[in-house]
Amino acid sequence: MNAFWPLAREALADALRRRIAAAVAVAALLSVGMLDTCSGCQVTMNGQVRELSELAGAAALGSFVVLGLWGIVLAGILAGDHLRSTLEDGSALLSLARPVSREAFALARLAGVLGLVIVSGVLVLGADALMLGKRHGLPLEPALTAGVMCALGCITVGALAMAASLALPRAATLLGVLGGVWLTAIANSVAAFTEVHGWLGLLDRVGPPLASSMALALGPWLEGTTIPGDPVRVFARLVAWALGSLVVLAYGFRRVEVRG
Amino acid sequence: MIPVEVAGAVKRYGSRTALAGVNLRVAAGEALGLLGPNGAGKTTALRLLLGFARATEGGVSLFGHDPSDPEARRGVGYLPERLVLPDRTTVRGFLQLQAALAGIDAATRDAEVDGALTLVGLADRGHERIGGLSKGLRQRLGFANALLGKPQLLVLDEPTSGLDPLGIRDARGWIQSARERGAALLISSHTLSEVERTCDHVAILNEGKLVASGALSTLVGPGESLEDVFVRAVRG
Numbered sequence: 001m002n003a004f005w006p007l008a009r010e011a012l013a014d015a016l017r018r019r020i021a022a023a024v025a026v027a028a029l030l031s032v033g034m035l036d037t038c039s040g041c042q043v044t045m046n047g048q049v050r051e052l053s054e055l056a057g058a059a060a061l062g063s064f065v066v067l068g069l070w071g072i073v074l075a076g077i078l079a080g081d082h083l084r085s086t087l088e089d090g091s092a093l094l095s096l097a098r099p100v101s102r103e104a105f106a107l108a109r110l111a112g113v114l115g116l117v118i119v120s121g122v123l124v125l126g127a128d129a130l131m132l133g134k135r136h137g138l139p140l141e142p143a144l145t146a147g148v149m150c151a152l153g154c155i156t157v158g159a160l161a162m163a164a165s166l167a168l169p170r171a172a173t174l175l176g177v178l179g180g181v182w183l184t185a186i187a188n189s190v191a192a193f194t195e196v197h198g199w200l201g202l203l204d205r206v207g208p209p210l211a212s213s214m215a216l217a218l219g220p221w222l223e224g225t226t227i228p229g230d231p232v233r234v235f236a237r238l239v240a241w242a243l244g245s246l247v248v249l250a251y252g253f254r255r256v257e258v259r260g
Numbered sequence: 261m262i263p264v265e266v267a268g269a270v271k272r273y274g275s276r277t278a279l280a281g282v283n284l285r286v287a288a289g290e291a292l293g294l295l296g297p298n299g300a301g302k303t304t305a306l307r308l309l310l311g312f313a314r315a316t317e318g319g320v321s322l323f324g325h326d327p328s329d330p331e332a333r334r335g336v337g338y339l340p341e342r343l344v345l346p347d348r349t350t351v352r353g354f355l356q357l358q359a360a361l362a363g364i365d366a367a368t369r370d371a372e373v374d375g376a377l378t379l380v381g382l383a384d385r386g387h388e389r390i391g392g393l394s395k396g397l398r399q400r401l402g403f404a405n406a407l408l409g410k411p412q413l414l415v416l417d418e419p420t421s422g423l424d425p426l427g428i429r430d431a432r433g434w435i436q437s438a439r440e441r442g443a444a445l446l447i448s449s450h451t452l453s454e455v456e457r458t459c460d461h462v463a464i465l466n467e468g469k470l471v472a473s474g475a476l477s478t479l480v481g482p483g484e485s486l487e488d489v490f491v492r493a494v495r496g
Contacts, residue, residue, distance in 0.1 A: 006360040010346075017348060090344040094405060097310050097338035097415075098361040099330040258312040 003100040004108050011112020014086075015078060024074060024120050058225075060132045061218045064143065067128060068150035068214050069185050071121040072157050076177030078113045079158035084165040087258060096258055106253035107246065110158055117154050125150065138221050146217035149235065152242045153210045157181060159245035163252040181210060188212035192227055208241040209234045261324045262287055263335075263413040263444035264309060268318035271304050271468075278304040280468040281318065286461075288412070291435070291445035293455035296465035297494055302448045303341070305465070306417060309446070310338060322413070334363060337411035341418040341448070343402045347391030351382060351401060354390060355408065364409045376404040379434065395422040403434055414438055417448045432458055456486045464493045 015021060083106060086092040096105060129143030157177060165173045187204040188211035190196050196204055204212070216231040264286035271279040279301045286292045296302050307313040308320045311327035325332030346354060355373045364372050377383045380400040385393070393401065399422040406414060419435070420428045435458045439445060449455050455462060456476065463473040472479060472493035479489050 002363065003361050006357050010357055013349075014346075090340065090342050091346065093312070093340050093344070094338070094358065095361055096312065097333060097336060097340075098358065099332075099334040099363055100361055101330045257314070258307070 003095075003098070004104045004111075007095065007100070007105060007108035008111040008115070011082065011109045012115040013112075015082065015112045015116040018078075020078065021116060024116065029123075058222060060128075060136065060138055061215060061221050064125060064128055064132075064146060064218055065185075065211055065214045067124055068121070068146065068153070069181060069211060071117055071124070071150055072153040072210055073177060073181050074120070075113060075117040075154035075158040076161040076181065077174060078117065079110055080161040080165045080173040080177060081170065082113050083109045083162050083253070084170075087166075087256070090259070092258065102254045102256075103250040106162065106249050110155075110162055110246075110249065113158055113162075114151075114154055117158070118151055121147070121150060121154070142218045142220045146214040149213040149217050149238060152238045153208065153213070155242040156208045156238070156245045157210070159242075159249040163245070163249040166252055166256050184208060185211040188215070192229075209238050213238045262321075263323055264292075264446060265321045266305065266309070266318070267320075269305070269308055269315045269320055270317035271301075271308060271313065272316045277468050279308070279315075279465075282465065282468070282470045284463055284470075284473075286413070286444045286446050288444050289439060289442045290461055291439055291447065291459040293459035293462040294446060294448040294465065295450075295452065295455060295462055295490055299467075300465040301468040302465055303417070304468075306415060306446075306448060310336070310415065335412035337406035337408065337414045339402045339406040339414075339416045339419055341421065343398060345390045345398055345401065347389065349390055350386065351377070351388055351390055351393070352386035354401070355404060358405050359408050362409045372409055376408050379407060380404040381430065396424055396427050399423050400427065400430075403431060407434060407438065410441065411438075411443060413444045413446070415446045418451075419447060419449065420451055420454055428454070452486045452490060456480075462486065462489075464490060466494045 086109065092105070096102070125143065125147050129140055132138045133140050157180070161173055161177050164176055168176070184203055184207050187196065187200045187207065188209060190200065191204040192212065192215065195201075212227075212229060213234050215227050216229055216234055219227050219231070262285065264284060266282055266284040268281045268283060269279050270277070270281055282301070282305060284292065284294075284305065294302050294305065304313070308315050309322060309327055311322075311329075311333065314328065320327055322332040323335060327333065352373060355376060356369065359369045359372055374383070377386055380403050382397065382400055382404060385397070390398065390401065403419070406416065414435070416435075420431055423431055432454070435445060435447075445459070447455060447459060459476065461473070461475050462479060464471050472489065476486070480486055
């Protein structure tokens with residue numbers, strides 16, 4: 001794995017040079033700006049005007065999870081192109097002709113994407129957690145755990161998107177990322193309130209717990225309410241998904257024939 | 261250890277056979293010119309050799325190893341036909357990365373990069389971005405990359421593409437120097453005159469089959485050129 005770090009640095013530089021990186025930076029800064037307003041606003045419920053601080057825990061959890069899910073979607077979208085493009089334009093050839101394992105190359109490309117997404121995520125989610133903590137006295141520890149869950153979700157979706165991009169057209173990979181993440185989030189959210197059957201229930205119980213892992217981590221922010229589910233089992237399932245996705249990517253790229 | 265051994269290599273893409281039982285061998289210090297018309301299977305042979313693709317049947321070995329084993333490629337320098345370089349990276353930055361990937365020790369990396377840049381005449385351009393280089397200079401940089409760390413096997417695909425006459429002359433010198441230090445060379449090219457000047461063996465592919473191979477001195481008869489041999493082998 002000696003080649004991993006030089007390749008990961010190169011992959012991060014490639015990710016930063018992409019036009020979408022500038023869009024991500026702007027969106028992240030705007031989100032931080034909006035969070036300041038949103039975390040201190042008034043809401044009207046049943047005709048009554050109430051300070052958001054009265055609902056702080058639930059609102060904070062919701063905003064954190066939604067922002068985290070956008071980060072996961074971003075990881076999938078970027079990863080869905082980051083390896084494939086180097087194969088298509090031939091820029092991977094010079095590196096792959098070196099004593100570099102396919103696994104190291106693919107994982108380094110993923111690490112480059114994750115570097116960009118995690119920096120943006122720390123900025124946005126960190127600002128969110130700090131503001132909520134300062135304004136509403138919510139503890140930071142749950143946000144740290146949820147941040148780790150978000151990072152694991154990014155690894156899972158990024159690695160799966162990168163592996164899928166080796167076999168599927170770009171549009172199909174993009175739709176897969178968007179559809180997969182939001183369907184999983186919907187399944188997780190519905191299952192938090194009621195018992196879910198069918199494929200949506202299966203997705204909640206077996207799929208990567210992208211939203212439920214973050215929500216469970218942020219459980220201490222809710223007063224008098226408990227989110228259903230065993231946090232340890234859900235976290236372990238997400239770790240298993242992240243590791244499995246990395247294996248799928250490494251194995252998938254090993255089998256790919258590179259055009260020279 | 262023989263740098264290149266290809267024994268009965270077959271490569272099929274669906275129903276199309278790109279290589280049909282090809283045998284090749286390049287020993288240390290030898291230079292083999294791989295010739296053939298477009299679509300003959302030259303690029304496929306190089307892909308198998310560098311581990312970019314797997315043979316459907318037959319054996320391919322690089323220094324006695326399977327080419328998919330990264331260690332097999334430790335002593336290999338490669339110049340692809342379609343050279344894609346990172347435009348926004350500096351010349352030196354690119355070679356530093358490639359030297360790291362080649363496994364060149366950090367203590368000697370700078371010296372190796374300097375040596376390669378000086379060799380190809382880019383010593384004063386190390387700080388420039390690759391995107392600002394002309395096609396000929398990019399090809400020189402491709403050579404510098406292939407020659408980094410004094411590889412034991414050089415795989416060059418259309419090496420003189422984009423070079424001006426002076427560049428071609430220089431490239432001939434770099435190839436000759438590599439041979440003199442005992443490196444094996446595998447050169448795929450359409451420029452028969454260059455192959456005749458730089459190689460001592462040739463292998464001619466046509467429609468995926470090896471139609472002629474051997475030492476230039478035995479293949480090319482008195483009063484003949486390599487072009488005559490090539491046309492005879494391909495057209496029958």
